[in-house]
Amino acid sequence: MTHAVIAATGLFTPEQSISNAELVTAYNTWAEGWNAEHSAQIAEGDVQALTPSSVEFIEKASGIKSRFVMDKAGIVDPARMAPNLPERSNDELSLMAEMSVAAAREAIAAWGKPVSEIGAVICAASNMPRPYPALAVEVQQALGIDGFAFDMNVACSSATFGIKTAADFIASGSVGAVLMINPEICSAHLNFKDRDSHFIFGDVATAVIVESSDRAGPGGWDVLGTRLKTVFSNNIRNNFGFLNRAAETTEALAAPASSSEAVGQTDKLFVQQGRKVFKDVVPMVSEMIVDHAGDLGLDPQALKRMWLHQANINMNQFIGRKVLGREPTPEENVIVLDEYANTSSAxxxxxxxxxxxxxxxxxxxxxCSFGAGYSAGTVFVRKRA
Structure with missing residues (x-):
């Protein structure tokens, strides 16, 4: 019986990176200026002074030490505190498509087969550059792929949802191979003026080629099973959309999350209730992994490796312990967020x-991935000979 195989992957990493120390310097410089500007209101108790950030705070809260970004200068500029990514003309390849193509070309090269064997392109990411035309179709054209393409968004779980969708296409016989891409410019929807989250995200793009087992050569990974789950929650949210007024979108970049003028505006960027997310998501994902493994006849404690969503080191370590029934080794529970930070679906x-x-x-x-929605996806794989 035909089943799906993960045949190859690709990665695009931006050339620029920001250390925690650089990010803290930028935030603290901006916060000091804001506190000075509002000193009278702070003295009267009308507004609360902003608390400085620190390298120690960031690493303890997240495990993150640095992040790659598409524009460093705008983010570390205390007068801006946001990436500067100029809009391209409609005749140019879009920035997110450019990132996707780079990751896809690496995957295709590792695969070693012509793009003519790919029948579909799925772009699965937390934010798209526009409602339409679909970014996946733009990438499809840039790579010279026939067939069909579409975008999908399940926030941080988009990649596993994309793999599941690709595997279903292959199982049905719709296509023989699917290119699934995850371009993430997370720095563009992060509020760098919010101390509790200014350090979370980084930028990157990944690509996965999923093909049918009857076409696959040696190597790769058999997809043993996929499972998806969603539960609605407001604890991770981004309200940016075409119904927002342009003025509100601009103001969201100008006010700190703790200031009164920001109420109803900073939610147009990434917002979360971190402790509530941890409390809700960690047990949900841990139980989902164990149950799915059992249904597949697998012993979760015998897993050779876990590639979890790189959200927060405390979440990943807790889930690792729950699944394996002991403290995982670094080889068993892979952590890359110290270098890449949270890159959402990627x-x-x-x-x-x-x-x-x-x-x-x-x-x-x-x-395994998990995030806003809430959403979670599990993909069990086995190394092929």
Whole structure:
């Protein structure tokens, strides 16, 4: 019976990066200026002074030490505190398509087959540059792929939802191979004036080629099973959309999350209730992994490797302990967020792409993502001979 195989992956990493120290310097400089400007209101108790950030705070809260970004200058400029990404003309390849194509070309080269064998392109990411035409169709054209293409958004879980969708296409016989891409410019929807989240995200793009087992050559990964889950929650949210007034969108970049003028505006960028998310998501994902493994006849404690969504080191370590029943080794529970930060949908694919070469035929692993929605996806894979 035909089943899906993960045949190859690709990764695009921006050339620019920002260390925690650089990010803290920018934030604290801006916060000091804001506190000085509002000193009278702070003295009267009308507004609360902004608390400085620190490298120690960031690393303890997240495990992040640096992040790659598409524009460093705008982010570390205390007068701007946002990336500067000029809009391109309609006749130019869009920035997110450019990132996607770079990751896709690496995956295609590793695959070693012509793009004519790809029948579909799925762009699965947390934010798209526009409602239409679909970014996936733009990438499809840039790579010279026939067939069809479409975008999908399940926030940080988009990649596993994309793999599941690709696997279903292959199982139905619709196509023989699918290119699934995850371009993420997360820095563009992050509020760098919010101390509690200014350090979370980075930018990157990943690509995965999923093909049918009857076409696949040696190597790659058999997809043993995929499972998806969603539960509605407001605890992670981004309200930016075409119904927002342009003035509100501009103001969201100008006011700190703790200021009164920001109420109803900063939610047009990334906002979350971190402690509530941890409390809700960690047990949900841990239970989902164990249940799915059991249904597939797998022992979760025997997993060779877990490539989890790179959200927060505390979440990943907790889930690792729950699934394996002990403290995982760094080889078993891959962490790349210290270097890449949270890259939304791309995080688990980065981990998989960078940390799988040492595994032997027959070894079993898990690609898992979780995030806003709430949403979660599990993809169990086994190394092919």
């Amino acid at each position: 995080g688990s694919i980065i981990a998989f792409h960078l940390r799988h070469e040492d595994m032997a035929a027959g070894d079993t692993g898990l690609i």
